[in-house]
Amino acid sequence: MAVITYREALRQALTEEMERDPGVFILGEEVGRYQGTFRVTEGLLQRFGEMRVVDTPISESGIAGMAIGAAMIGLRPVAEFMTFSFALIAADQLVNHAAKILYMFGGQITVPVVFRGPAGGGAQLSAQHSHSLESWYAHIPGLKVVAPATPADAKGMLKTAIRDNNPVIFMEHAKLYSTRGEVPEGEYTVPFGVADIKREGRDVTIIAYSQPVLLALHAAQKLAETEGIECEVIDLRSLQPLDMDTVLHSIRKTHRAVVAHEDHRNVGFGAEVVARIQEFAFDELDAPVLRVASADVPIPYARNLERAAFPSEEDIIRAVKRVLA
């Protein structure tokens, strides 16, 4: 299998889907001539032309609305947000329009649109560029929300997202774009609603998604080497739909769990996972489920403060040891 970066995997998915389906087009700020701020759309304008790779003004509501409108009459737009922090400007379009059109019109109008772009932080971009908002979107009925952590998942899930007939919030992580991984040759897709066990273990289940999956895997490696603790690492990959079966199955084996994400802890996505664990597997638990999350503060600029705000490998290790204590 070829080893490629997360950004290349996304680009492959876009290229293959645009070749497969002439209704797929891309729009967003700097996606064309500038080749994409994170280089995901590099070369696509040259390959597919300006009707299908559409540079837009800095108008997030306009971008989202235009994508939704085109989707309503059968195209398959992929709208890129420069970051999901900026997508807040388009929140009305995502929440009041994309999410609700199918339902409020009695199932008669579908909105096959993908909203993608970087989420999360970690490059000293401070408060307005470093927000994890997945729990906001997962809260809204009608939206699907996914956050793949590896190049293989990124490619397979973006292809699934583009073929999905529902609006999909596709959250990448700025720190993942340059990470590398094996990506299968040939056509494949990764379904939504299926969590992936990225590492098997018997002692504690670590539940994560997006970039913290990598932290969890490092933490698990260290714990195995230094303490002989075997962690099972589950990558949720998809938050809505959410695969609780894989999580509950693992907890029936390990009886202990830690949820790790970059979302804030307060009303964060982990709270939902913990609530469902206690609802469906309370008797299996030997310890309270712990959460590792971002501090409940706007993300600061200073390097040391930012590092302290985000969850770390050490935080996960500490949490695992606490649930085992």
Next chain:
Amino acid sequence: MKAEVPVKKTLPGSLTPQRLVELYRTMLLIRHFEEQCAPAYRQGKMGGYMHVYIGQEAVATGFIAHMRDDDYMLCSYRDHGHALARGTDPRRIMAELFGRYTGVAKGKGGSMHLVDVERGFLGGYGIVGGMVPLAVGVGYAIRYRGTDQVCLCFFGDGAMNIGPVHEALNMAAIYKVPVVFVCENNRYAMATPVEFASAVPSLAERAKQYGMPTKQIGGMDLLEVYREAEEIIRHVRTTPEPFFVEVLTYRFEGHGIADNPTNQALYRTKEEVEYWRQRDPIVNTARFLLENGFATESELLEWDAYAKRQALEAVAYADASPEPPLEELYRDVYTDMEVQEWR
């Protein structure tokens, strides 16, 4: 109906007397349909908000008259008139208002979210100006496919102070999408007068800076709306480029059902309402039909009675229709997956 009567100069070029009568009867249907809404609402047969279009009938009727079967339209929450003008079954519209399963959206959308996909009516929207960016996307998809369809987007004067509307107008002009932005300036965004809300009271003037043709037209005279709309839609279909048209109109009733005469007295005078009622598009079209010999008194009465009967039949149909089954609660959230039922 009066085909033997020669067309007088005052009739716009393409308008035949028969077509004018059809449009007049559409306006009558809208008026009677909405007049039946108030008692049904008071009887508790409808919930939510109830925004009627009474007074503005000439706008939807005159514009939609020029839509081809394969064209599209979107509009705001004041959408009964648009759906009726587009030819949607009044019984199914009323059933939607009653929250019944036979409604145009299975009773899940209500008054503000009428829809008729078969006729290219892509919905009424409850967020002021929220659907204007969607129209740009519809227009973009038309360009993408290279057809000569057009999209009409109806919104009120209040929408002109919503940021995304300005993003949409700018993007429409950049991508040269075949969208007619029909701003129905009925003078009040709820109770806020357009002169207060807009630093530049002429909304067509404001839109001029977006690099598309703009025009301000009167909205109380069906013949004027029809003539202007024909020219504008033809221009957009053949150029293609977007067009912004400000239509000066007036709602005779309050903003919504809760905006009663006492509330209305806070923002407008009886004299003002009376001034506009003198310009009632239905009364004036009737007069025109009579004066030109396109209709007789008895025909006018007959058409009026027919429209009222249609409205009453719609109410009876809605009343007799079943509520949606409870399974509908969990349907249509996603196209392909079930939402978990928790209770």
